[in-house]
């Protein structure tokens with residue numbers, strides 16, 4: 001019997017020699033083990049083509065979790081749960097061997113036939129792996145089976161639908177866990193609590209009191225060694241379709257009637273359905289795309305995107321997107337949600353700023369330029385916390401107002417893209433909690449919105465590069481807000 005505290009499971013990782021496994025998955029599983037979230041009855045089977053042995057694989061796992069504070073015996077015990085199986089996913093006979101291995105492990109560990117298949121490899125294989133698992137009886141165990149799928153889930157709505165149909169032949173929607181690692185971040189999960197557990201915010205959370213909401217996710221890094229993937233994706237598919245729209249949905253959704261995955265998802269879906277699609281004739285009034293040129297990052301001179309590798313020469317892929325997203329529903333009519341994300345920006349930061357409208361007659365700040373609107377800032381990374389910007393009397397004689405801030409900082413600091421998000425999501429998958437995974441409906445409505453944007457952009461060639469590395473993006477992104485009488489709030493305090 002699988003208990004909620006220490007569930008027993010075999011996790012099969014497709015793509016176990018890859019970057020994601022090493023940087024995120026092994027450290028996350030280790031943390032679950034270390035924190036007692038999984039007991040001794042678990043095994044991990046790593047699959048990939050290279051001819052590794054169990055020992056080489058375990059060495060790799062140990063390397064991925066090394067840090068000074070770890071105990072060698074612990075690491076050894078942990079890595080002994082890992083098994084490697086050299087496997088080509090395109091070779092249908094490989095699946096028979098996998099089945100035998102799983103049955104063997106299920107005899108050695110009391111995992112009750114519970115299996116997670118984690119697809120940490122290129123998306124072109126997702127559909128066929130799911131089908132092979134079904135056809136070769138790998139889903140027919142005594143316990144539950146779940147399929148975890150990495151992003152990107154499709155390239156546009158049509159390809160996402162095709163992929164979904166392929167997967168759904170083999171797995172039910174409630175067995176499919178589509179990962180969006182932003183949904184595992186502590187402060188992204190906190191959005192709902194901040195909104196729905198605080199009377200002072202929820203009553204004001206609408207178009208009568210909020211003037212605009214800004215969501216920024218900026219990165220210092222460039223494309224690194226992911227040019228092949230990234231150049232076919234761009235910032236819109238890589239970040240906006242998933243992470244950015246998920247944050248918008250959490251900020252804009254109605255309170256669910258219960259905190260169940262179904263109710264939360266149903267409210268998020270309503271927001272994604274209400275996104276105003278981009279009118280091709282007005283795309284420049286709503287969205288800005290950019291690509292980084294050379295510049296300076298962390299004091300070093302860095303290359304522009306097109307100079308990073310030969311295959312990127314002349315590329316018109318966007319590495320930056322800023323946009324004004326409108327949600328056409330009763331609560332949000334007229335309130336812009338400004339989003340921006342990009343590579344090689346000034347700083348690594350993910351932050352949400354909720355700007356409240358000014359009072360009808362401000363007795364203290366007479367000039368527009370002097371005003372200090374109340375802001376609620378949700379710091380997602382690198383620091384975690386919330387800051388509320390208020391106005392208070394300046395100490396001393398006279399009645400002069402000055403801006404002050406109330407800050408709360410979470411103890412845990414989410415180091416950049418640390419395993420914590422994956423750790424929570426893997427655990428949720430093990431215990432069968434789908435709340436922080438994206439349902440097909442969310443994926444479909446997000447793609448429909450993104451398709452309208454990409455289609456509008458496809459009508460013209462961008463003039464790239466248009467922002468230097470180390471900056472906050474193209475000037476047009478500032479103009480986007482200025483035309484509405486706003487400006488981007490700084491991403492550093």
Ligand SMILES: NC(=O)C1=CN([C@@H]2O[C@H](COP(=O)(O)OP(=O)(O)OC[C@H]3O[C@@H](n4cnc5c(N)ncnc54)[C@H](OP(=O)(O)O)[C@@H]3O)[C@@H](O)[C@H]2O)C=CC1
Nearest residue numbers: 015016017018019020048049050088089120121150151152
């Ligand atoms: N890396 C990251 O930070 C992130 C990655 N993702 C997603 O995770 C997935 C994996 O990414 P990443 O780890 O970076 O990719 P990598 O290219 O580093 O790894 C790909 C893995 O797939 C294996 N593989 C490739 N072809 C086959 C095959 N025919 N049969 C069996 N195994 C095969 C490779 O091993 P071998 O060559 O030995 O066969 C390798 O283990 C992708 O969907 C990506 O979009 C999502 C968010 C972040």
Ligand SMILES: O=C1O[C@H](COP(=O)(O)O)[C@@H](O)[C@H](O)[C@H]1O
Nearest residue numbers: 181217219238239350416417418
């Ligand atoms: O999914 C992705 O996210 C990372 C950014 O994640 P973060 O947790 O570091 O904010 C991004 O670098 C990558 O291009 C994208 O695929």
